[in-house]
Amino acid sequence: MIAVFLYNILLIVLYALAMALSINYFLRRKQTLFLLITIYLLFFIFDNAIIYMTEFINSFASSYNETFMSIPVAKTIIYVVNAYCSLLIVNNLLKRKTSFFQYGLVVILTLWMSMIPLLQNSATKVWLYYLPNQLFLFYLGLYGWLHLRKATDFSAARYFYTKWVSLSSIVFGLLILLEDTYVIYQVDQYTILNVKINNRNISEDIFSMLICFMLLHFLFRAEEEEKQAVVEEKEDVQFQLFCRHYGFTQREQEICALLLEHKSNQQIADEIFLSLGTVKTHVHNIFIKLNIKKRNQVIEVYENFHKSGKINTEVSSAV
Structure with a gap:
């Protein structure tokens, strides 16, 4: 249990650090991309906090699992917000406008997760609830990868991060789906007398950690490039003044x-x-x-x- 506790703490610290740097960068640059990333990470923290409580507080776990099987409001909000933010983030990285088709996918995703809970309780019901989220993640990765290969006006840094975000989304969209399928059908219990759900998906945690590490690397690299640009600008001004003198x-x-x-x-x-x-x-x-x-x-x-x-x-x- 101590290992699980430390694991949760480290996850939240990582999310919080990445979010704090993203907020700082947004306040300085006023770029929409970092506002979207901040919201995305905030809901990572929210989701992990709920999962953490289901692992350590039995009364909360029982109440949450029962609510999840009937009206999974919290989980649906988390998934919808993250789907919407990730869609806008990918299009921002690709320098493309979000299409009506993509907005429609988010609406369908929301309606799907709102309607599935009306079905009779079963493992299939839970699997169907999660299914479109993993497919949507896979779609975003494939969409980003295909359009990135057509791009010609990308900086090296933007190309690098867009490529790895896309590849990670493709790979982990499938891994998360596979892990969900195994856990839901082989580990969880969905009987009338007993509902026992394992709310954590390790593949999803690894994906979120990769995203955070890529973001941290990007922000630190951007910070160094910004400082170097300031130094070069100052040197250029000094040289111009020297020549004019x-x-x-x-x-x-x-x-x-x-x-x-x-x-x-x-x-x-x-x-x-x-x-x-x-x-x-x-x-x-x-x-x-x-x-x-x-x-x-x-x-x-x-x-x-x-x-x-x-x-x-x-x-x-x-x-």
Whole structure:
């Protein structure tokens, strides 16, 4: 029981961490994708909390299982919200609009889970209740995979995460269905005198953990890329101010940037498609403006320019 308790705690902590980072990213970027992910993870936590209580509180388990067999409101809400959010998330990743057909699938899913509980209690009734959810997950994975292969305007990161989310949905849609089938027909009991349900699906837990780990990796990677972009933008501004201070022409700016990268005259000529003689002339003019005679002094002047505080004066005058 201690292992099960720790397992539940770790799951909730993982969901909560991923959700907190998603909320933070949404508040900073205002991107709908992260709002949808936040809601999706919130219902992961809600679902896991209910399952946890059925495993540790017998009175709650009995009451919940009886309610589930007649009016499974909580489970239906969880599945419908997660189906709707996952649909929008996949379309957001694919940069596609959600079609009326897909909205219709969510409506059919909702109606199905609302009507199945009216059947007579049996293992088949429970299996039919869960069936469309796993099929819907499989459909989303297949839909994402097929449309991803047609995409041409994806960044490497978006392609990577969309691909793995799609593949995970295909694989785990089938695994969850297989596990449900075995547990419902071989482990659970649905008799008039005794209703005993195993509410946890390990395959579903593994799928949710994979989604969380992919999200965490994506958010940390995005954070690093954002910081790098800020640094590069700052360096670009500093370089522009430096060039403006010394009155460089556009071509001299290009060559100066390459000089700061320790490029030789021949390398510069090859990179910007100029003759060697033309490059030498521009380098000579840069040396005159910087009042230097050696190539390595370009870097010294550049570094001293920023250390001297001249950049602050340049920024103020620009404003």
